[in-house]
Amino acid sequence: MISAAEGAWERQQYVYGTTKWAAYYGLRNMVESQNSQLKYWRGSMRRHSTHVFGTTANTLVLVLNCIAVNISMLRDAYGTTDPARPTSAPDVAPQRRRKPKVAPHPPAAPTPQPRNQLTQNPDGARRRHDRRTPPAGAPTTPLDFRKGDPMTHPTQVNSAPVPPAIETANQHHVPRQTTRLSSGQRRLWPTPTGAASFDLTYPHERRVAIAGDWESDLPSVAATLVSLRRRAPDILTILHLGDLRYEAPRSTSTGLPGRRFISDLDELLGQLHFNRLILTAGNHDWWDQLHDEFERHPERMYRISARIWVAPRGFRFQIGQATFMSFGGAVSVDRGPGSSSWSIHESPTRADVHRASRGGRVDVLLTHEPPDAGIAEVDAITGRPNRWVPERLARSAQSRALITDLVAAVTPSRTFHGHMHVRGEAHTADGRSTFSLAVAGKPGNVGVLTVSHDRFLDFDWSEAPPSR
Numbered sequence: 001m002i003s004a005a006e007g008a009w010e011r012q013q014y015v016y017g018t019t020k021w022a023a024y025y026g027l028r029n030m031v032e033s034q035n036s037q038l039k040y041w042r043g044s045m046r047r048h049s050t051h052v053f054g055t056t057a058n059t060l061v062l063v064l065n066c067i068a069v070n071i072s073m074l075r076d077a078y079g080t081t082d083p084a085r086p087t088s089a090p091d092v093a094p095q096r097r098r099k100p101k102v103a104p105h106p107p108a109a110p111t112p113q114p115r116n117q118l119t120q121n122p123d124g125a126r127r128r129h130d131r132r133t134p135p136a137g138a139p140t141t142p143l144d145f146r147k148g149d150p151m152t153h154p155t156q157v158n159s160a161p162v163p164p165a166i167e168t169a170n171q172h173h174v175p176r177q178t179t180r181l182s183s184g185q186r187r188l189w190p191t192p193t194g195a196a197s198f199d200l201t202y203p204h205e206r207r208v209a210i211a212g213d214w215e216s217d218l219p220s221v222a223a224t225l226v227s228l229r230r231r232a233p234d235i236l237t238i239l240h241l242g243d244l245r246y247e248a249p250r251s252t253s254t255g256l257p258g259r260r261f262i263s264d265l266d267e268l269l270g271q272l273h274f275n276r277l278i279l280t281a282g283n284h285d286w287w288d289q290l291h292d293e294f295e296r297h298p299e300r301m302y303r304i305s306a307r308i309w310v311a312p313r314g315f316r317f318q319i320g321q322a323t324f325m326s327f328g329g330a331v332s333v334d335r336g337p338g339s340s341s342w343s344i345h346e347s348p349t350r351a352d353v354h355r356a357s358r359g360g361r362v363d364v365l366l367t368h369e370p371p372d373a374g375i376a377e378v379d380a381i382t383g384r385p386n387r388w389v390p391e392r393l394a395r396s397a398q399s400r401a402l403i404t405d406l407v408a409a410v411t412p413s414r415t416f417h418g419h420m421h422v423r424g425e426a427h428t429a430d431g432r433s434t435f436s437l438a439v440a441g442k443p444g445n446v447g448v449l450t451v452s453h454d455r456f457l458d459f460d461w462s463e464a465p466p467s468r
Contacts, residue, residue, distance in 0.1 A: 033183065042069045044249070186303045190276045196300065199318045200237070202275065206452040208237040208319055209462075210366075212418040212437025212445045213282065216245035216261040220441035222268055228462055229272045232448050236275040237319060239449075241418035241437055242282025242328055242368035246304060248289065266305040278317075279310045281328035282368040282418060287343035311366075313348060314356030320451030322363040327356055327406060330369035330419045331399040333392045347399050357409035363457060364449070365412035368419050371404040373434035377424035407434075414449070414457050423461070435459060 014021040038045050043065045050061050188194035192202050209228055214221050228235065247259050269277060278301065281290055293302045294312040301309040311317075311326035318324065331347045348369070370378050382396070407415055415434040423444025424436040438444035446462040 037073065038065060038069050042072045181303060181305070185306075187300075188303060190278060190301060190303075190309045198316065200278075201319050202236050205236060205320055206454070207232065207235060207448050207450050208239055209235045210239045210241065210416050210435075210437065210447050210449055210459075212241050212439060213243035213284075213421060214240070214245070214265075214440040214445075215243055215284070216259075217440045218261060218264055218268075220445075221265065224440060224446055224462075225268060225272050225274070228446055228448075229274075231462060235448065236273075238269075238274055238277040239324070239366055239416075240277055240279045241366060241416060242280050242330070243284040243418060244279055244282075244308075246279070246281070246285045246310070248286055262305055262308065266307050269307045275307065277308045278326070279304075279308060279328075280326040280366045280368055281310055281313075283330040283332045283346045285310075285328075287329070287345040291343070291345035313352050316359055316362065321453055321456060322449075322451040323361075324364045324366060325356065325359075325362045325410060325412070326366045327352075327403070328368055329399075330367075331392065331396040333389070333396050347395070348402055350402060353402050353406045353409070356406060360410065362410050362412050363414065365407060365410060365415045367403055367406075367415065367417045369399050369403045370417040370420055370436060371407045371415060371434065372400055373404075373407075373415070373426045375424040375426045375434060375436050377422040378420045378436050381420050381422065414459060433459070 014024055037043065045062065045065050050058060052058060052061060189196050189200075191197050191200050209232065211224075244262070244265070245259075246262055249259060265277075279285070281287065290302065290310060298312050301311050301315065303309050311328065313326070313328050315326045316323065317326075327348065329346055329348045329352075332342060335342045382393075382400070403417075411432070413432055415432075416437065417434070418437050418439075420436055421439035421442075422436055423438040423442070425433060427433045435447070437447070444461055448460050448462060450456060450458045
């Protein structure tokens, strides 16, 4: 038995719930928040992120990263000033705690700037004038989180206007500023108000869209979403079955272009007036990051952009009259241990299935890995023994068996999965159905599910996307 004196160092210094305890715990939260800025959001100081040896060299790298992160945070807080360039708006000084005794003179009107020159935004961020003509009906101003969050002003109409043209990645691209979510914005739920609730239903929401793998193919995704918006103008929610290609940010030291698909997709969703996309993560999504986040907060979805959330494995929610379960992950047959993009957390485990089954039955099950449901198109792919490494095929079969056990445990009326990149469906005598959705750019990538009493759980395949 450890004595009280020996175990004192393991105990909290202050009594739980007191003012001193709250201040001490707040300090810890602040330190962890700054560490996350250094590791993920602004810097890249993670394991194997440096290629130098020795304590001195790594210390210098750490110091330079700390300086860069601090400069980035200061610029976000106070803006930047470049006296060598004209500005389109006056610099905004840090807000005073007390008002000055004499009110300052009003600033002079900004001078119009010629196109293709760097200008200064009122919030201090520099940008280049966009040479492109914005699509008709599209927003003309970028999303500004300092002025408000899209969750506090969601689209409430059931018939959203459709822009006739959407600019995609294969057209001329002009760099734009990427807006980061604050910690408070990341905690918002995908509900109409952003409050925590497992009922995600918008007023008068009767249908949702379900989409298969997109694999960061923005031109195909844009064509598909435009087609979906024209066919189903009432859709506000997209339930995605994985492989968006949500990936780790690429270091600028590689010389390769940054990964922009998530930010481009978020902008596209806003242009087409989709309020939210809920992702059931696939094997090609960033599972190292997702696993860490879900370990910290298993009770809520992880918000990765203004309109995109990722659901934890086994997460349950409701839209309309239908109950849903999201159960992400799958075994990669095209890569494995030793690959830089492979993660040990990508595939579900038996413990995950047991934990997800405890809540009982659901109406709709969303997975990335397919169950063994007898879909001919899926069986034709999994039955090719010479195409993939035998060990990976064996692991894939074990993973599909786990999903089959999950289906048996929660008995969904409708099961939707991606991963196989083919369209197919199978039905049982008791009225239950399983649907496999195709990859972006192919017919069968998107369908519409009814969640209201009228035609409850009817699923209609969306028309093929228009040719690009």
